[in-house]
Amino acid sequence: MEEGEAPVDGEVETPFAAETYAAQAMAADMDPWIVFDSKITPRSEFDGWLERNRPSQVYRFGDEEGGGRPVGWVAVRGPNFIPCTGDVHGLQKSWEKLLASGRPINFHTVRELALKHRVLAGKWLMHLDSGFKLDHAWECVARAALDGKVSMVKVSTYDPKGEARQVICTYNHNFSDESEVIKMDSIIRATGVKCPLTYKPDVYTYLGIYRNNRWKLCPTIYESKFDLECVPRRSHIVNRVTNLKVT
Known part of the structure; x- marks a missing residue:
């Protein structure tokens, strides 16, 4: 699961828990996904697909009786979806060299590697308790x-023995373009989603930078809170690297 927020209330953190989160995310990525590909599957089939695959009802490791296959993610690829073309292998080799060099490990040095290897995608994350609110936000x-407003979205599947929350990831192409990141937030808000969001670049995921990591990096670089009191209603977005408000 993509991790980007503070621990769930009552959850006990262990030193360098980031390695555990990274291993769990890798396992989910490698297991089969349930995917609706807008380029291949007729739009008329979407409503039925959505109803059959509500994320609160799709089990991570098979159903309650132990039947069925593991499912890593449920995903929708939009008509403008393009697979990642960055050099992830080169990124990881450069990361090992950076770790060995003794140079500082911070957002700026990681961003240099991401730009060099063109690993630029990122995603807004929403963490929600499994159930109606999760399913509704996912449908939005x-x-x-x-509709082509987002290139890809995915949601983690339900693990009754795991964390109570599931995570929805909404992707954009370039985490280093702040205006693009803000625009994606506005697209998400326009669907009716009002819960807090955090933003994580894919480079962090590929390098195992999750919460409670050994480099003490915040695993997300933006946070968005929707202001219900403001007219017109809008998000307040903070850059977590600089701690400055960006909207």
Whole structure:
């Protein structure tokens, strides 16, 4: 699961828990996904697909009786979806060299590697308790992907023995373009989603930078809180690297 927020209340953190989160995310990525690809599957089939694959009802390791296959993610690829073309292998080799060099490990040095190897995608994350609110938020952003407003969205599957929350990831192409990141937030908000969001660049995921990591990096670089009191209603977005408000 993509991790970007403070621990769940009552959850006990262990030193360098980031390695555990990274291993869990890798395992989910490698297991089968349930995918609706807008380029291949007729739009008329979407409503039925959505109903059959509500994320609160799709089990991470098979159903309650132990039947069925593991499912890593449920995802919708929009008509403008393009697979990542960055050099992830080169990124990871450069990362090992950076660790061995003794240079500082911070957002700026990681960003240099991401730009060099063109690993630029990122995602807004929403962490929600499994159930109706999760399923509703998922439907909102999934339809945005179907309409071509978002390139891809994915949601983690339900693990009754794991964390109580599931995570929805809404992708954009370039984490280093702040205006693009803000625009994606506004697209998400326009679907009706009002819960807090955090933003994580894919480079952090590929390098195992999750919460409670050994480099003490915040695993997300933006946070967004929707202001219900403001007219017109809008998000307040903070850059967590600089701690400055960006909207």
